[in-house]
Amino acid sequence: MSFRPPPCRRVTRSGWICWVLLAGLALLVADLPAAAPSHDKPSAKVDDPGTDLWRFVRRRAPELRSLAEKGAIGPVTTQVKGVDTSVLINDKGQEWRLYRHRMLIPISAIVLGTVAVLLLLLYLAVGRRVPDPRETGKRLLRFVAYERTLHWFMAAIFLFLGVTGLTILYGRPLLIPLVGKESFSAMASASKEGHNLFGPLFLVSLLLFLQRFWRRNLYSRGDLRWLIRLGGLLGGDSPPAGFFNMGEKMLFWLLIAVGLLICASGLVLLFPNFGQGRLLMEGAHLIHTLGAVLLLATIMAHIYMGIATKGAMDGMKGGYVEYSWARHHHREWADEEEKKGRVLSEEEVRRRFGEARKIGVPEREAGT
Amino acid sequence: MARMKFYCDAARCIECNGCVTACKNENEVPWGINRRRVVTIKDGVHGERSLSVACMHCSDAPCAAVCPVDCFYTTDDGVVLHDKDICIGCGYCFYACPFGAPQFPQDGAFGTRGKMDKCTFCAGGPEPDGSAEEYRKYGSNRLAEGKLPLCAEMCATKALLAGDAGVISDIYRKRVVNRAAASLEWGARLQRANFRAPDSGTGTETRKGHR
Incomplete structure (x- = not known):
């Protein structure tokens, strides 16, 4: 052929046409030897079936199945029943190992350690100087008993799952040198069983949380302004916020989204009796651990806020918050409550607690 | 010391599953578990090949690397063994193993994994050689008796070879x-x-x- 494509970078319209024609010609030529074998040159290359075989060894079952359906190869079979028994080489196992050892273990240690150190520094620099809310003698009911129970129920499960999960992840490098293999085996076994038992309960608490709080966590006007000013962290007065501020709302939706992801992947890992393959379980482990590290870091910040923002913990302890605290941090909510006449005096709150103690039931609460 | 290895000759294996049966019988492997399996590639078409596969006793064993309780150890003969008293049945070795060697008995509700079970190269476990406890947990210890794994010894076509890597x-x-x-x-x-x-x-x- 005399035609040679121009070596220039810009391809003109005629150039394009030539390219297309050339491609078509190439396709035609590719088919020719089958019809008329040439005797001058070596004919079609014959793949060594042995090479082929070893290539197939590394392929995964679904890939092999699709090849078998096309008639390219016979099926891969085994008489042994079980998960992935017809897979000769599981090449994703090594990738999973590298993920766990080169990424997960060092990076999550760095992330969790850095967050802890930063929060400690923030506490020393700012947090411990935050004064208690100004005493006004007025209280507002923030969380009813059900909500507080739900919160601490979830908190307990979360911390338990976090501790047991981290025990399994970091026990070998950190705990085995301290307590020995036998004692650590017992600890790890308890961690595994506990993690498996309480994991599904976390899903329950998550769903109850979603049902109880989703409406109050919808985006409302002014939230973006709160976010831009970081809730007054950079100085100045706290920007106004409703029942929940934008930070709390973001925490809520992150918790729901990542929490559901963790629960879904956890269930995949929890029930090996459904015969799911290793690839699915390795992927589930990846999602489970990434989500867990993300949530652990976020919850560390959440715990910091509860401790550093003086007066905030009262809402989760007894349910009642100081009016001046509510006015400072959740101005719109406090104003609304005041309009509805729900501001209580300190004596009233104390009387309610006293009464509850006398009768032996949880305190009566105004509204739900 | 020897470095023990298995090798399966694909040109010889006839997929008789004799190795699977021999292993299961010799080691009293629990119900639902096979330490060895024969996989057939291109089953029923030209170029069909079968391979018998079990624990390959890797030099850098992924199972040992990922085990969160560090229950694996390599003997002087290069055999990768594990301690069932330490194992917690997490399944990580199963995810990491390229050969699908680690097996788990269903223990308790919802298929919860029990202690891992795998090919021991007929070398038992950490208990004293030939003890009843060792036999109960890991099966027979033929290596201690100067014998090679039964799967290879029983192989009719001598496709499956077991022994020192140099000899094999x-x-x-x-x-x-x-x-x-x-x-x-x-x-x-x-x-x-x-x-x-x-x-x-x-x-x-x-x-x-x-x-």
Whole structure:
């Protein structure tokens, strides 16, 4: 052929046409030897079936199945029943190992350690100087008993799952040198069983949380302004916020989204009796651990806020918050409550607690 | 010290599953578990090959690397063993193993994994050699008796070889050389000697010089 494509970078319209024609010609030529074998040159290359075989060894079952359906190869079979028994080489196992050892273990240690150190520094620099809310003698009911129970129920499960999960992840490098293999085996076994038992309960608490709080966590006007000013962290007065501020709302939706992801992947890992393959379980482990590290870091910040923002913990302890605290941090909510006449005096709150103690039931609460 | 290895010769394995049965019987492997399995590739078409696979006793064993309780150890013979008293049944070794060797009995509700079970190269476990406790947990300890794994010893076609890596590779090397020599002598294609011909392909080139 005399035609040679121009070596220039810009391809003109005629150039394009030539390219297309050339491609078509190439396709035609590719088919020719089958019809008329040439005797001058070596004919079609014959793949060594042995090479082929070893290539197939590394392929995964679904890939092999699709090849078998096309008639390219016979099926891969085994008489042994079980998960992935017809897979000769599981090449994703090594990738999973590298993920766990080169990424997960060092990076999550760095992330969790850095967050802890930063929060400690923030506490020393700012947090411990935050004064208690100004005493006004007025209280507002923030969380009813059900909500507080739900919160601490979830908190307990979360911390338990976090501790047991981290025990399994970091026990070998950190705990085995301290307590020995036998004692650590017992600890790890308890961690595994506990993690498996309480994991599904976390899903329950998550769903109850979603049902109880989703409406109050919808985006409302002014939230973006709160976010831009970081809730007054950079100085100045706290920007106004409703029942929940934008930070709390973001925490809520992150918790729901990542929490559901963790629960879904956890269930995949929890029930090996459904015969799911290793690839699915390795992927589930990846999602489970990434989500867990993300949530652990976020919850560390959440715990910091509860401790550093003086007066905030009262809402989760007894349910009642100081009016001046509510006015400072959740101005719109406090104003609304005041309009509805729900501001209580300190004596009233104390009387309610006293009464509850006398009768032996949880305190009566105004509204739900 | 020896470095113990398995090798399965794909040109010889006839998928009789004798190794699977021998292993199961010799080691009293629990119900639902097979420490060894035979996988057949291209089943029913030209070029069909079978391979018997179990724990390959890796030098850098992924199972040992990922075990969160560090229950694996390598013996002086290069056999990878594990301690069932330490194992917590997390399944990580199963995810990491390239050969699917670690097996788990269902223990308790919802298929919860029990203690991992895998091929021991017929070398038992950490308990004293030949003790009843060792037999109950890991099966027989033939290595301590000076015998090789029963799967390989029972293999009818001597496809599955077990023993010191040097000896095994020497045997296999001789086989390959013999096959190549046979193909030259008989004029068969080299490919045919080791692997059967493919379905398609003319193969004119390789037939040159054919008698």
